[in-house]
Amino acid sequence: MTQQLRTVLGDLVSVNSRLTRLAASASGNTESPAIWRTIAVLRDLGPMRLGELARVSRVSQPTMTKLVRALDERGWVRRIADAGDARAWLISADPSGIAALDAWREEIAAVLEPTFDDLSDDEVATLAASVEIVRSRLERARAARMAGDVA
Amino acid sequence: MTQQLRTVLGDLVSVNSRLTRLAASASGNTESPAIWRTIAVLRDLGPMRLGELARVSRVSQPTMTKLVRALDERGWVRRIADAGDARAWLISADPSGIAALDAWREEIAAVLEPTFDDLSDDEVATLAASVEIVRSRLERARAARMAGDVA
DNA sequence: GATTATACATAGCCAAGCTATATAAGCTGC
């Protein structure tokens, strides 16, 4: 059972990488996955400080500084001064960023759809259930991290 | 239904990106996903020419040239001269490359396991089924491509 | 109020991705 879980986790990450390449190459999209991932996190979890955003996204703080700058240049996030701590900013997804994210999702979905359009209802439900499983575990990993579980 | 499929595909790619970051940051692994993806393709589909490997992996030919060089330097692939066409090479996964891939999979599985260790048998089965669904579609996309479906 | 800790920015590196182009080998037509 444990072995089966391990195999599945390895397969999951492995097959993910190929799916990502398919999505990226099939769409002519020029923006990077990191940009979309960052907006998605902000949309799902709400405004937060840059450092917290980095931890949640599992990238280093300097990497997030770069990403936020790129997002800011496109007008897709807003930097709000944190009243009470002049060092910090609250990063918030701008409506235009959410709209761009939605457009990107539409685009990759449209591109992938032909490859997946013969899925049965059950198979679609299986994919949806898996997405929820992974999402819930990501959320748990985040919560554990916030609780100071891991450095 | 179509809308549901589209939403699921968008979610799938989106959540993948976060899972990839979790796997990368939780493991101290220094090798890149592209390296592992390439060996996995070679292992699953057998030896092939560099150009075909690039098409199957959905990267450009120069990108694959770089990856194959990196793999060759580590001794993880072999370049076999193609008898009958002096321009081409057959790229083959070396046993040491397969072993390294297996070790990497073990490592990320071990790192992710604590986050996923309370999954029920049903949930594990759901993830496994999803992996198979995606894998089968990737294979189909590859076959369609080989048939000259897309440039 | 000097020291230490924290939040973010900067510098500088490497890898992965791309397009454009070069090189070398095969293929075709005459």
Next chain:
DNA sequence: GCAGCTTATATAGCTTGGCTATGTATAATC
């Protein structure tokens, strides 16, 4: 049998995403 097109891989040069190390400014503490 070689001129010229096509094909297979390599090289050049760029951008972005990732990292560590370090700088700078503000809080927090003693």
